[in-house]
Amino acid sequence: MKNKKKYTYIDLFAGAGGLTIGFGNNGFHLEVANDIAEPALNTLKQNLKLTHPKTHLDRVILGDIKELYEHLGNGEVVYNMQGHMVIETNKEVELRKKVPSVKDNVEIKNILSKITHVDVLAGGPPCQGFSMIGRSKKSTLEERTKGFIDDPRNQLFKYYLKFAEKLSPKLVLIENVKGLASASGYRDLIEKSLSDTGEYGYDAASWVLNAKDFGLAQNRERIFFIGVRRDLSEKHDITASGIFEEIIKEKKGPVKLKEVISDLPQIKANPKPNNYQEEAEISFNNKKLCFGRNISDIIYDDLISKTVDSNYRKKINTYRGELKKPELLFNHKSRYHNDRDLFIYKNLVPGKYLNDPANEKALSKVTYGVVIDENGKKKVKGFGDKYFKLDPESVSKTIIAHLETDGNSYVHPGEFPRSITPREAARIQSFPDWYFFTGSTRNQLKQIGNAVPPMLSSVFAEQFKNVLDSIIENEK
Incomplete structure (x- = not known):
């Protein structure tokens, strides 16, 4: 006993x-x-x-x-x-x-x-x-x-x-x-x-x-x-x-990463800088313009894709032997990216570093830390993952507190390339969906990155x- x-x-x-x-x-x-x-x-x-x-x-x-x-x-x-x-x-x-x-x-x-x-x-x-x-x-x-x-x-x-x-x-x-x-x-x-x-x-x-x-x-x-x-x-x-x-x-x-985050709604990048007020949010019903919401306006069950295997989702949402589901989806809101970054995001190949030949088109728009090698080729020096698209068939890089400042090296591999949201970062860290993060979108990412x-x-x-x-x- x-x-x-x-x-x-x-x-x-x-x-x-x-x-x-x-x-x-x-x-x-x-x-x-x-x-x-x-x-x-x-x-x-x-x-x-x-x-x-x-x-x-x-x-x-x-x-x-x-x-x-x-x-x-x-x-x-x-x-x-x-x-x-x-x-x-x-x-x-x-x-x-x-x-x-x-x-x-x-x-x-x-x-x-x-x-x-x-x-x-x-x-x-x-x-x-x-x-x-x-x-x-x-x-x-x-x-x-x-x-x-x-x-x-x-x-x-x-x-x-x-x-x-x-x-x-x-x-x-x-x-x-x-x-x-x-x-x-x-x-x-x-x-x-x-x-x-x-x-x-x-x-x-x-x-x-x-x-x-x-x-x-x-x-x-x-x-x-x-x-x-x-x-x-x-x-x-x-x-x-x-x-x-x-x-x-x-x-x-x-x-695999796709088993962890691909059931979450595919949302677009935030279209404006400093656009984080609740009144600026767009309904999840508007799939053309929605960049997510801190608290969804549609119930959780209607937002989560049923076509994705739910074993991981069930595991993280089970607490003391009981499956807990939130009524709404929390903290799934993207941030603003300029046109140059969006171009780079779109043309990145998942799982490949910037200097990989497959990322030549993405690299063409990178301006920071660029050098020309002995063969006249454009390269980035010292930070090959400054821009990096996560590979859905593999695991994510380490979720770190620096995500608060810069999400360029955590680009979502889905239909609308953008940096990952706090909820996606929380999923990768294995936080339950019913766990609500307070504070600004950026600070939520810092909290998640610092956590065990x-x-x-x-x-x-x-x-x-x-x-x-x-x-x-x-x-x-």
């Missing part, structure tokens, strides 16, 4: 909720979610009643993780600066300026001070600091780890570990960009720092996983770290590597639930 215990988790750096969907899908109760990106957190809040109906909205907290940690009752974290310079980008500084302080927020303090333990801590803390001691080959791993942790550029990661130290979760999950696996030995440093965290420490391991190996139509490599609290690891013979081995067993073949694919996060959540179930069974 399966254990019915409700496991708890905290999602730090939660964004729009990619991890949150996966853990909610496996019955985990969300104690707290936090981020400093307000539009993304608004999206998580907007959908909370569907993903976590028993979690109150006040548990989704917009604020600086440092101030949240202080509400756990430990006071400020003291840094050993080691002579490092604090380096922050202008975007980070501006983002922090916009976030309201929660330092003196009594309600938030009351929520956090009552949390003494969670089963799982999950999130994707940034790890950006390249400390000099971390680069030294002569220094020990302990010295390099200390340099890494104490580097003020890694303060967000340090606070993430402080949450683990304070709450002693049984399991810890960290997600980050693949490049971290080879950058200055960071992989070893993060495993070592996780290993040394808290009263017990954690058995830690990491693995680079590709979303396309787990049933997604997307080539997306990310590194994941798992920590198992060492007392439980030793007592129950559960290792982080063992959990990864079970996750690897869940691998399945990728699906829900289908992949669900694989982790399922394995974590199995581990927690086994611990309870063994302790009976």
